[in-house]
Amino acid sequence: HPRGRALFDTGMGVRYRRELADALPANKFGLQWFEGMDVATRLRAIDVDPASIDWVINSHLHIDHCGGNAHLPNATVIVQRREWDAARDKPEAGLYEAQDYDTGQPIKAIAGEHDLFGDGTVRIVPTHGHTPGHQSVIVKLPGGEVLLAGDCCYTERNLDAMVQPRATVDFEQGRITMERLAQLRDGGTRILFGHDGRQWATVREGVAFV
Template sequence: MRKIFLATAAFLALTGMQNPPSGVADTPLSLWRLDCGTLDIGDLGVFSDTGLYSGEKKTLVASCYLVQHGDRLLLWDTGVDGALARKPKDAQGTFLKEKIVSQLQRIGFDAADVTYVGISHYHYDHTGQVADFPDAILLTGKGDWEVIKVWKPAEPRFRHWLSGGGKVEPLDGDKDVFGDGRVTILQMPGHTEGHQALLVRLASGPVLISGDQYHFTENREVGGVPSFNVDRADTLASHDRFEKLAKNLGAKVIIQHEPGDVGKLPAFPEAAK
């Protein structure tokens, strides 16, 4: 029985699914939604490998999130390129109203205050401003890090960490970010090799932030798989895990590209608690 107990305890510690230790849950925990761009999609057909949505159009958001745990900060994703800020939409229909560093300053933080930058995956609309946070520890899926190391389009964004100038943790499993089970990076491969989602257990209830597990509500409803995902079977397995977590935890689901889901959280600069 002792062996079973120890094995169970080790598993729960590894996955970050355990209840917070006594007293640790008193550490203040806040979650801000950040505006990290909009994307005009001219043909939603690319988001299904079964022929759905062909020819349909939609404007998606590129949302990011800031988690404050006591005196430590996790920035989740970094949106589109900061060079686009306050400029007209580019040729691909991408627009950015305000850089992340400016938004952080409006709530009393500087870039150097960010302890961790967690990225759901390496795509440009999730990592466009990552270089603005060189002091942060980079938390990325191990499979994604292997791609970043050899994929030339990613090199300018991640040069600081690739050159050894910053610390990176390539994650090969779930990551209990602050050690109390309330902020957990979840491995959800399929969209990319090391794609990740984020679970934040606020006092008001758990919030499950998608990365690109899904891109919009209709795609989630049918369990759709984009044609550009790297592995269909892994995507479907991650869909299954995501949905079971959402149901079993009673979590509020935020699809990061879905304007309606982003609106479930307080408008910046207010924070969810």
């Protein structure tokens, strides 16, 4: 965007790779484990300097979504206020780790929807359920809108069947979120699911996606 670069989620921290590769197999969770998997290396692979990222939009503060925040030294982290409070006040063992999300970077804690650039091209929307303050992003591209789901709905099969993952802290909020996703999809919005290995196998990387 002319006003800056924003990145949605930063993946798993490098230190987790070896210990979780067996626990979270790629064929089940859509995760890939390899040397150079950190967000900084992946950005450089598409000719993006990690230091050029102005904003990180964390869907939530679990370790597999904010583990690379510290690799983006100039970024302001945008997170829902209720998610920030949940991570600090009611940490879930092994899921919220302060060393991943409390990195000394500026934090912009928001409440509800937020238009990042003020022109409708990048809209942050609350999608609570998986965590107390989960959020997703709707990006307006030349070919239409794309919603980056994060963990509010793991796979397209979840949405088709309207079945929430067991790892949901508020099933009522999760139901509301799923219904909103279904409405958006029916209206033509493409949804990229955070843990859908089948879908990600078909997605082009970097600017080729646009």
